[in-house]
Amino acid sequence: MGVTRTPTPTTQGSETTGGIGESTLRPDGVLKTTGEFAYASDLWHEDMLWGHTLRSPHAHAEIVSLDVSRALAQPGVYAVLTYDDLPTDVRHYGLEIQDTPVLAHGRVRHHGEPVALVAADHPETARRAAAKIRVEYRQLPVVVDEATATAPDAPLIHEGRTDHHSGHVPHPNVVHRQPIVRGDADAAARRADVIVTGDYEVGMQDQAFLGPESGLAVPAEDGGVDLYIATQWLHADLRQIAPVLGLPEEKVRMTLSGVGGAFGGREDLSMQIHACLLALRTGKPVKMVYNRFESFFGHVHRHPATLHYEHGATRDGKITHMRCRIVLDGGAYASSSPAVVGNASSLSAGPYVIDDVDIEALALYTNNPPCGAMRGFGAVQACFAYEAQMDKLAAALGMDPVEFRRLNAMSQGAVMPTGQVVDSPAPVAELLRRVKAMPMPPEREWESAGGGVDVRALPGGLSNTTHGEGVVRGVGYAVGIKNVGFSEGFDDYSTARVRLEVIAGEPVATVHTAMAEVGQGGVTVHAQIARTELGVTQVTIDPADTRVGSAGSTSASRQTYVTGGAVRHTCQAVRERVLELGRAKLGTHHPAWATAELLLESGKVVTDDGEVLAGLAEVLGDEAIDIEREWRHRPTEPFDLRTGQGRGHVQYSFAAHRAVVDVDTELGLVKVVELACAQDVGKALNPLSVVGQIQGGTTQGLGLAVMEEILVSDRATVRNPSFTDYLIPTILDTPPIPVDVLELADDHAPYGLRGVGEAPTLSSTPAVVAAIRAATGLALRRVPVRPENLTGT
């Protein structure tokens, strides 16, 4: 299957150290190890107040009365705000549909919905004052799943919908529905020798970024406000904040502060508008920091899903058709549910060649916690189900599960269910081959110390629950497909401003974008791109803010592609300007100025033969070149609302996993022994960061497989909003993660790169569950897998 293509050759900057392809170190790394890096929760201002949010204890209730007088009377309290205090008639916000109230108006639709705000001189004073606000609720019946949401007498979560999806959904409690029909699944099913069906469920996962929601709003003399904030997309926040405040966008100046992880959970607004409202009301700076409990209510989660799948195959192992129905629980507000539906439906067939499909995906409005973006974004849920189906099909045919997948794997030129042709490398079979070929971890490692038993290598670990009795090993495989970038016709551009000047005799490039650095390492990559494109050593990365054009979201594995693309594009414009200046100033000195291909290398203008024409200092003199440019990737188009056909995605990315687990079958405890990954990244701009992304994404998939779920009561209230009760993998839960990085260039992308961050989160989960199935023989149709699912107790 050896698809062998070399990454796009890079001529410009190939002599430059610290350019693309090198594992340069993070520019913020040192500050993050000394404790000096300023996260949003670390900000401090003279005279600042602390904001606090009063939230609904009920999932669905009418607010009968609201009395803030006792809170206002508390010493140290500067302001208490409710819906009635909002300054304009724009009182809702939302990423796609403006359905989310800034503060509840007469009704709450989910547990933890913001009802009132308090500003006080100490966080504890604010908390205690909030507790003195009297809210009388009358509880309403809750809508919690598809049956209750679409029942004839179901309460409508949002009455009188007028959003752009309201006209085509089958019920007002359905946010969006996307069917995809291609070929003839009924006819193809008649060719099948085996047909397997399955019903699967994915629990509600939390992003669990470590740095809680926080920010500081500082009122300005011009009546505006300066907001320092941890977010994923400054300009999308701005677009939602300014109208609610009644301010023009230029009077809401936003600066990114340190962001402690995001994973999709900071796409939606949390405390942004609230802090600004309190600051403008009190005339004082207001800081808001959620604690972990509040954070669980402060952001959307991964959609829980129920998925029904049917696949058929011929005896020789070719998939004939696929039918599926995916129901996503979007909770009380839309957030990015429509786009998650688009992803879940369009990626529901996985990285396989299936010509005849009948697909339906939809998201519900319910009274459960709102769900939206999380790493993997609709593709995670589908991947868990279709990969379970692949193992079932292979078993029904008596075939090896990896060989069965390889036989049906898509490759470049394949057609997606949407009709879109995959027009760059799609090395699915090769990734499976590579991950299977990796060396296996040793068996019974707990005995390797000699003599005794090292319980740390066993399921249950230091709980000392077994010395190997009842422990069974299993191995499982999975592969997945994720889109990169914003899809369905969205104008997914980015902006970069690049300045080149000579400082103290040395050329220095300054890169200014609004890209949210959330930990992914975009700032590292921007400096590498500038070094490569401008042939300089010194690169300064300016803080991200709204003084420069939008960078789009740090989401959808897109920032290296899109903002990286914008930095490259702008650097190229700067380079052209350098050469123009050089020709004007020095063109008569050497004929090569007019005739040769010129490059910038090591601070000099050189010919492609390596002859030095001039130093940058000589060319630039006192002049600074300063250019801001937008950059766009190839446009996409919406999916047809009936057939789902359309060139909807920018790029696809692929990863495969092999999981090795030891299961204590008596207690139902799982130890993941190793989780190997092979991924195609097109071109690794920073190999160290690429591997870090793959290992981090893999671990979040492991969490979904065996640990992580937000539990919701039958009254739709959250039962486990803490790190005591919502468990994410520790270093003891996480195995070695060997990574095999493949680099097959995508000719449509800058440097041939492929978005990296999300694909590893997809296949990790089904690989782990496949391994547990192999160890136990159980069907396991739901994640996370719990001990009682393995012991039957």
Added chain:
Amino acid sequence: MRVTFTVNGRRQEADDVWEGESLLYVLRERMGLPGSKNACEQGECGSCTVRLDGVPVCACLVAAGQVQDREVVTVEGLADFAKERDTGAAGPGTDPGAAQRWQPRPAGPATELSPVQQAFVDAGAVQCGFCTPGLLVAADELLERNAQPTDADIREALSGNLCRCTGYEKILDAVRLAAARTGTEA
């Protein structure tokens, strides 16, 4: 109440401390030392790990009054603490006035890091970095008592520190690297 204790080698006083305040709140909001992070306030995540009389603790679970007359080392003092340990000389400590006026400053070659801090930077163990201060304090304490830890030792020592970004592999690399470098120098 007034609480007097030693932070990173310097005597510090905090006035008007409310009885319910944690050591973490006093460090972050009263001492101008925000390096220790607040990510769960329940002792589950380890982001606020500091040394209290040498023992790693979650500062969020220590009441401020409990540290009266005791010694605290935070991530801000880690480099000096490690230097003092290695050389036996007293480190310069953190000047309380400077701590109160704390501002982020650009990292330069002048920034001196402890071996474990440098290893975290070099190994790619830092992504969002929110867990990093706590992990550094915990890892430094591990290497102090066990200069050549096995992988199982590292995992056990760091099991109280959650990281959501890295999948821990580069953190293991960093601790191995710090141990190897220290071993080479010795």
